[in-house]
Amino acid sequence: MIDFSKLDKTIHEKARLSIMTLLATRPAWAFQDLKAELAMSDGNLITHLRVLHEAGLVAVTKEVLDRPQTSYSLTAKGKTAFQEYLAVLEQIVRATQG
Amino acid sequence: MIDRTEAEEHLRVIRSLMEKATVYRAVSAPGALVSGSCAVVLATAGLMGAPIGFLPGWLGVLAVTGVANLFLLWRDAQRRGEVFVSAGMRVALRAMLPGLIGGGLVSFVPSPAGEALIATLWVLFAGISFLAASHFAPKAICWLGRVHFGAAALLLAHGTFVSHWWAGMNQVTLAHGIMGATFGLFHLGYAACTWPRRGEP
Numbered sequence: 001m002i003d004f005s006k007l008d009k010t011i012h013e014k015a016r017l018s019i020m021t022l023l024a025t026r027p028a029w030a031f032q033d034l035k036a037e038l039a040m041s042d043g044n045l046i047t048h049l050r051v052l053h054e055a056g057l058v059a060v061t062k063e064v065l066d067r068p069q070t071s072y073s074l075t076a077k078g079k080t081a082f083q084e085y086l087a088v089l090e091q092i093v094r095a096t097q098g
Numbered sequence: 099m100i101d102r103t104e105a106e107e108h109l110r111v112i113r114s115l116m117e118k119a120t121v122y123r124a125v126s127a128p129g130a131l132v133s134g135s136c137a138v139v140l141a142t143a144g145l146m147g148a149p150i151g152f153l154p155g156w157l158g159v160l161a162v163t164g165v166a167n168l169f170l171l172w173r174d175a176q177r178r179g180e181v182f183v184s185a186g187m188r189v190a191l192r193a194m195l196p197g198l199i200g201g202g203l204v205s206f207v208p209s210p211a212g213e214a215l216i217a218t219l220w221v222l223f224a225g226i227s228f229l230a231a232s233h234f235a236p237k238a239i240c241w242l243g244r245v246h247f248g249a250a251a252l253l254l255a256h257g258t259f260v261s262h263w264w265a266g267m268n269q270v271t272l273a274h275g276i277m278g279a280t281f282g283l284f285h286l287g288y289a290a291c292t293w294p295r296r297g298e299p
Contacts, residue, residue, distance in 0.1 A: 014108075017108060018111060018115055021111070021115040022115055027180070030177065033178070089108055093106055
C-alpha cells in the first residue's frame with residue numbers, strides 16, 4: 001500500500017524538487033551555482049528557497065569571504081523528506097508496472 | 099495522488115539533475131583568464147622579437163597556468179565544502195592525462211618542421227585532452243576541445259599541403275603566433291563565455 005501522505009507537497013512542485021535534488025548532491029550550494037544550474041531567475045529561485053526554508057527543509061548560511069555569499073544546504077529534516085519522497089515515487093512506478 | 103507517468107517524469111528530473119551535478123569543470127573561468135592572458139602576453143612578446151626561447155617560455159606559461167588553475171579549483175572545492183581531489187577530478191585526470199602526456203612528449207622530439215609543428219601538435223593534444231573529458235564536462239569545455247582540435251587540424255593541413263610549414267619564415271616567431279592565436283585567444287574566449295555573473299540575493 002502506497003503511503004501518499006509521505007509525498008511531501010512542498011517538495012512535489014517541480015522547481016522545488018529540482019532545488020532539493022541539487023542540494024542532495026553536495027554539502028552546500030552557493031546561490032549563484034544553484035541559479036546557473038537551474039537556469040532560474042533570482043526572484044523565482046529566492047521564492048522557492050524561502051518556501052523550503054520556512055518548511056524547515058533547507059538551511060541558509062550567509063558569510064563574507066572575498067564577497068558576500070549565501071549558501072543553502074539540506075537540513076536533517078530535508079534529507080529525510082527527500083528520501084521518503086523518492087521512496088514513494090519508486091513505489092508508485094513499481095506498483096503500476098506490468 | 100499522482101499517477102505512474104507523473105512519478106516517472108519526476109524521477110527522470112531527479113536523475114538528470116543528479117547527473118548534471120556530477121559534471122566536473124576542470125578549467126574554471128578565472129583559470130582560463132590567467133592561461134589566456136599569459137599566453138597572449140608571451141605570444142605578443144615573441145612576435146615583437148623579444149629574446150624568449152620557445153620551449154622555456156611556453157613551459158613557463160604551462161607552470162604558471164597549472165599552479166593558478168589548481169589553486170582556483172582548490173578554492174572552489176573549499177567554497178562548496180568538497181574535497182579537492184574529488185571523484186570528479188580523478189575521472190577528469192584519468193581521461194585527460196594521455197593527451198597531456200602526448201603533448202609533453204612531442205615537445206622534446208627533434209622536429210624537422212621546427213617549432214611551428216611542435217606548437218601545432220600542442221594545440222592538437224590540448225584539444226584531444228579537453229574532448230576526452232567531454233562525457234562529464236560542461237559544454238564549454240567540449241567547445242574548447244573542438245576549437246583547439248579544429249584549429250590544429252587546419253594548421254596541420256595547411257602546413258603539410260600548402261605552405262610546407264611556412265618555409266622561409268622564422269619558426270620561433272611563427273610558433274609564438276600559433277600559440278597566442280589558438281591557446282591564448284581560445285582560453286580568453288572560454289573565460290568570457292563562462293565567467294560567473296553577479297547578483298546575490
